[in-house]
Amino acid sequence: SQTIHQWPATLVQPVGSPLSLECTVEGTSNPNLYWYRQAAGRGLQLLFYSVGIGQISSEVPQNLSASRPQDRQFILSSKKLLLSDSGFYLCAWSLGVAGGLHQYFGPGTRLTVT
């Protein structure tokens, strides 16, 4: 069966510090991968998605970036965090049409920028 991992589960970082959040998927090949952010009391905002290794699409301008160095690994980064980067970050994967279009979500990372 497929599983999706995210770490760390929680993170407290000062403004201006770097960020690296990691997401890995097991049990499937060539998934579509997604990063979302959920601000307190709000819905989900798609940040990045990837349909293959090295292929990253950005949905919103920001000081975050994403990379996909391996087929089942998706990394969210920042060189300098802002207060507004605080939120709940969710990674997800899907198989597109072959998988029924829905996405499977990881447990999330709670990021607090102080």
Added chain:
Amino acid sequence: AQSVTQLDSHVSVSEGTPVLLRCNYSSSYSPSLFWYVQHPNKGLQLLLKYTSAATLVKGINGFEAEFKKSETSFHLTKPSAHMSDAAEYFCVVSEMDSSYKLIFGSGTRLLVRP
């Protein structure tokens, strides 16, 4: 462009009474629609999905939803609420391009009173 509108930001019901969470969608073609549930500080879990098969879709935990094209609606129902149903619910539509991005509604928080 596709979109979803969740008509209620909060719904409060008594335990044992029916649940109705409303969702309307906008799509230029036959959409794929989903309902996800999120418990506090957790990732999202797929409740059910509609992908152009039967219009009445049954999901997990006794939830079901009916796709009504004439009303562009996909309301979520459950005959009898349980305390464990208290969570945030998202109505979602899928983009039908190669990214298969999900477009999320703003969410409905379900409160269940004892």
